[in-house]
Amino acid sequence: MARTTKDIINEAEEIVRDLSLKQVSTWKEETGGKAVGCMPVWSPRELLHAANILPVGIVGGGDGVEIIKGDAYFQSYICQIPRSTIELGLNGSLSPLDGMIFPSICDVIRNLSGMWKLLFPETPAWYLDMPQSFDAIGVEFFSHELSRLLGEFAEVSGHLPTNDELNESISLYNINRSLIEELYDKRRKAPWCFPVSEGYLVIRAGYQLDVESHNRMLREYIDAAANSDAKAIDNARVVVVGSFCEQPPLNLIRTIERSGCYVVEDDFTLGSRLIKGAIATEGDAVENLARAFVEQSREAAFIYREEEKGKELVEKTKTCNAEGILCCAPSFCDPALLDQPMIVSAIEKSGIPYTSFKYAENTGQFQVIREQTGTFADSIKLWSQE
Numbered sequence: 072m073a074r075t076t077k078d079i080i081n082e083a084e085e086i087v088r089d090l091s092l093k094q095v096s097t098w099k100e101e102t103g104g105k106a107v108g109c110m111p112v113w114s115p116r117e118l119l120h121a122a123n124i125l126p127v128g129i130v131g132g133g134d135g136v137e138i139i140k141g142d143a144y145f146q147s148y149i150c151q152i153p154r155s156t157i158e159l160g161l162n163g164s165l166s167p168l169d170g171m172i173f174p175s176i177c178d179v180i181r182n183l184s185g186m187w188k189l190l191f192p193e194t195p196a197w198y199l200d201m202p203q204s205f206d207a208i209g210v211e212f213f214s215h216e217l218s219r220l221l222g223e224f225a226e227v228s229g230h231l232p233t234n235d236e237l238n239e240s241i242s243l244y245n246i247n248r249s250l251i252e253e254l255y256d257k258r259r260k261a262p263w264c265f266p267v268s269e270g271y272l273v274i275r276a277g278y279q280l281d282v283e284s285h286n287r288m289l290r291e292y293i294d295a296a297a298n299s300d301a302k303a304i305d306n307a308r309v310v311v312v313g314s315f316c317e318q319p320p321l322n323l324i325r326t327i328e329r330s331g332c333y334v335v336e337d338d339f340t341l342g343s344r345l346i347k348g349a350i351a352t353e354g355d356a357v358e359n360l361a362r363a364f365v366e367q368s369r370e371a372a373f374i375y376r377e378e379e380k381g382k383e384l385v386e387k388t389k390t391c392n393a394e395g396i397l398c399c400a401p402s403f404c405d406p407a408l409l410d411q412p413m414i415v416s417a418i419e420k421s422g423i424p425y426t427s428f429k430y431a432e433n434t435g436q437f438q439v440i441r442e443q444t445g446t447f448a449d450s451i452k453l454w455s456q457e
């Protein structure tokens with residue numbers, strides 16, 4: 072019998088809230104494979120999958136871990152995610168992992184990678200140097216970087232994948248990306264049937280599931296939610312931007328919804344959909360992956376292209392008929408907060424209403440945010456009507 076959305080969401084939430092990675096341990100026992108943690112935002116999951124390694128998205132401890140030792144490693148003016156990640160490492164929650172990838176998105180992650188090597192010398196920790204040139208040189212550089220990593224992944228798992236195996240893995244992740252896009256597309260059309268808090272959980276569960284299982288969960292959820300009998304209400308359609316790395320607490324996302332907003336586009340769990348469209352599956356798989364990152368990645372605070380910042384955000388807001396933008400960034404997140412003046416300038420030029428606020432992954436008080444986003448939604452409904 073087909074499961075209801077409630078059943079699927081309950082399962083997804085249980086996976087997301089399980090900081091001890093039980094799902095990952097089970098996968099390892101059943102398959103004999105290895106597992107590698109991937110810090111935000113993006114890691115070459117296709118290479119890991121082909122090497123028989125489960126890529127596990129690590130996004131800190133959210134509101135589920137008490138920081139006891141983690142604070143000692145970072146200054147007070149640093150975001151929350153590295154503290155809770157260190158805490159999870161020290162309390163043994165991440166012990167199912169056979170390695171960790173730290174992408175070069177900011178100084179905090181760079182420093183965390185160094186600390187990891189000192190704290191856990193027995194576990195491989197890879198620093199993933201991302202391209203700074205978004206052209207042919209960037210593709211060449213990143214192909215070398217990914218090839219280097221692939222060799223090191225193979226040493227961990229004992230399996231160096233062939234080019235055909237790599238292309239098969241890319242195909243599976245292409246299906247994953249297209250299912251996630253289908254979910255976003257359906258949410259844009261009928262956000263009352265596809266609430267953002269549900270979609271968030273179903274996508275985020277994929278951080279711990281193998282891609283085949285995640286594809287099944289996405290398909291099942293999309294089909295179940297499409298049959299929802301929820302009725303549209305007069306909410307404001309908004310885009311959320313700034314939450315690409317440290318994730319807001321689930322209750323903050325629910326608070327935004329309950330305050331009268333339909334979130335029709337966002338950058339939560341951005342790694343799952345950073346690459347737009349399908350990645351080529353003919354020819355050199357590593358080069359195709361590098362090229363996709365350089366040529367097909369979305370606008371994001373940690374990516375420095377020459378194009379005007381905020382342009383894609385404004386276009387996206389218009390194409391999904393959103394009426395406003397919520398700039399919702401983690402406290403002390405340098406990339407997001409340095410980006411904000413540039414994107415705000417683009418938003419102001421476009422005339423789209425916006426408001427901004429900050430959070431931490433363990434924020435527990437939502438009333439102020441509820442009042443702010445609720446007032447924002449009301450003002451859109453009252454004063455943005457033609």
Ligand code: SF4
Pocket residue numbers: 111150151152153176177178179180316317401403404405406407
């Ligand atoms: S939240 Fe921002 S500053 Fe902190 S690790 Fe992520 S990108 Fe870096």
